[in-house]
Structure formats: C-alpha cells, structure tokens
Amino acid sequence: MKSFLHSLLLVAMLALGSIAQHALADQGAGNNKAKYQLVFHVSENNPQQWQVALNNALAFQRNVGKDDAQVEIVAIGPGLDMLKIDSKAASRITQALDNSIDVVACGETMRATKVTAADLIGGVRVVPGGIIEIADRQRAGWVYIRP
Amino acid sequence: MKQTLAVTALLAAVAVAGLQGCASTPAAKADDRHRIVFHVTDGDPAKWNIVLNNAGNVQDALGRDKVVIEIVTHGPGINMLKAESTVAPRLAQALDRNVGLYACEFTMRQAKVTKADMYAGIAYAPSGVTRIIQRQEEGWTYLRP
Numbered sequence: 001m002k003s004f005l006h007s008l009l010l011v012a013m014l015a016l017g018s019i020a021q022h023a024l025a026d027q028g029a030g031n032n033k034a035k036y037q038l039v040f041h042v043s044e045n046n047p048q049q050w051q052v053a054l055n056n057a058l059a060f061q062r063n064v065g066k067d068d069a070q071v072e073i074v075a076i077g078p079g080l081d082m083l084k085i086d087s088k089a090a091s092r093i094t095q096a097l098d099n100s101i102d103v104v105a106c107g108e109t110m111r112a113t114k115v116t117a118a119d120l121i122g123g124v125r126v127v128p129g130g131i132i133e134i135a136d137r138q139r140a141g142w143v144y145i146r147p
Numbered sequence: 148m149k150q151t152l153a154v155t156a157l158l159a160a161v162a163v164a165g166l167q168g169c170a171s172t173p174a175a176k177a178d179d180r181h182r183i184v185f186h187v188t189d190g191d192p193a194k195w196n197i198v199l200n201n202a203g204n205v206q207d208a209l210g211r212d213k214v215v216i217e218i219v220t221h222g223p224g225i226n227m228l229k230a231e232s233t234v235a236p237r238l239a240q241a242l243d244r245n246v247g248l249y250a251c252e253f254t255m256r257q258a259k260v261t262k263a264d265m266y267a268g269i270a271y272a273p274s275g276v277t278r279i280i281q282r283q284e285e286g287w288t289y290l291r292p
Contacts, residue, residue, distance in 0.1 A: 043197060129208045131183075132181075135183055135290075144288075
C-alpha cells in the first residue's frame with residue numbers, strides 16, 4: 001500500500017511539474033514579445049499611400065517607444081512597386097528599415113510580375129506569400145492595420 | 148482516513164493534469180485550418196482581381212483543404228457580384244474553388260437589388276459588416292485588400 005502511495009505521489013508530482021513548466025514557458029514567451037505587434041498591409045503603388053503608412057508606423061513607434069513596438073509592413077500586388085530600388089518612396093522606406101521596421105515583399109507578387117530580390121531596396125525581406133504572412137501574424141496575435 | 152484523503156487529493160490532482168492536457172489538444176486540431184475573411188466595398192474590377200488572386204494564391208500555397216475563405220462585400224462592392232458583373236468568369240472560378248462569396252442584404256435593400264439580379268451561386272449575409280465582426284470575434288484573419 002505504501003509503495004502504491006509513493007508511486008501515486010510521484011505521478012502527481014510529475015504531472016504538476018509539467019503544468020508548472022508549461023506555465024513558465026508561456027510566461028517566458030510573453031516576456032520576449034514586444035508590448036505591441038502591428039502588421040501593416042499596403043496594396044497600393046502610390047507614394048501618398050505609402051507616406052501615410054510609413055508616417056503611421058514611425059509615429060506609432062515614437063509614441064510607444066521602440067522597445068515596446070514591433071512593426072512590419074507587408075507590400076502585396078501593386079504595392080510591391082514601391083519597394084523597388086527606383087521607387088519614389090525609397091528614401092522613406094530606407095528610413096523605416098533604419099528604424100527597425102520590418103519591410104516585407106510578397107513573393108507571390110514578385111513571381112507573377114517577374115521581380116527579383118535584386119530589384120528591391122536593400123534590407124527588404126521577401127516572404128513566400130504576403131497574405132499568408134499577414135494571416136500568420138494575426139494568428140499569433142498581431143494587430144492588423146490597413147492604412 | 149487520513150491516507151484515503153491523501154489518495155483522493157492526489158487522484159484529483161492527476162485527473163486535473165490529465166484533463167488539461169486533453170482539453171488543449173483537440174481544440175488545437177479543430178483550429179488547424181486557416182480562416183480568412185476578405186472585406187471588399189469597392190465596385191472596381193481591378194480591386195476584385197486582386198482579391199480573387201489573393202484568395203487563389205493562399206489556396207495554392209497552403210492547400211485548399213487547409214484554408215477556409217470568405218469574401219464579404221457590401222456598399223458599392225455588391226455590383227461586382229451581380230449577374231452581369233465584369234468579373235463574372237472569375238466569380239465562377241472562385242465558387243468552383245469553394246471560396247464563399249457573400250453579398251450584404253442590407254445594401255441590396257438600400258440599392259433595390261434582388262437576388263434575381265445577382266450572380267447565381269453566391270451566398271448572402273443579412274448584414275455584411277456584422278458578418279465580418281462575427282468572423283473576427285471567432286478568430287478569423289481579417290484582410291482588406
């Protein structure tokens with residue numbers, strides 16, 4: 001009976017231990033995450049629209065503090081044009097990249113419009129699909145902003 | 148008696164631990180598919196081509212059985228879901244691929260449009276905005292192309 005109790009105790013302790021471990025792991029992940037995570041979606045190829053998106057992103061970062069803001073801008077469809085080296089928004093996009101804003105190009109659009117990574121502003125990140133990138137971010141709890 | 152109590156408490160602890168493990172697993176599995184709601188208010192074929200391309204690309208990339216897609220439209224957007232719509236061939240393609248196309252009945256009443264005017268096979272939402280709100284509350288990804 002005693003040994004039965006001992007083994008039961010052991011099982012219970014192991015079970016409780018694993019719960020505690022999960023709880024700690026969750027807390028750890030929470031600590032590494034910025035307080036705000038924003039994903040901007042831009043499909044337009046006009047510089048004004050980009051000006052608005054970049055102003056929004058930079059102002060937000062300034063207001064909450066860089067450490068508390070993780071910001072990503074995803075360009076899809078016609079929006080991809082503005083990420084090209086000769087884009088009218090190039091200097092502002094470089095400024096955003098210098099401020100740790102993640103600027104992301106849709107790989108599906110690149111394939112469809114025959115654009116390669118060499119055509120894009122240095123520092124722009126290419127993902128397989130822009131929509132999937134945004135969907136994954138939303139699933140992970142990021143806030144979706146459509147300027 | 149003390150021993151019985153201790154055993155009961157331990158059993159309860161083990162049971163709770165087991166339940167916690169079980170509770171999270173099936174929920175995660177049921178949630179496995181991506182769920183995406185596209186919100187379209189523009190009556191512009193170029194915008195619709197982008198939306199329909201987006202939906203098709205997501206299906207191709209993730210696999211059709213791994214993603215549920217709805218395109219909810221209200222306001223001027225419902226014109227593109229009419230029978231004589233310029234994007235009609237693409238609507239047929241989307242319906243073939245199980246993409247849900249929803250027209251807002253509130254907009255239809257306002258615009259004096261009936262179901263007889265609409266492209267066959269589309270679905271209807273009593274209120275487009277309300278459907279989008281509900282989908283977001285259910286955890287769907289929201290996209291505004």
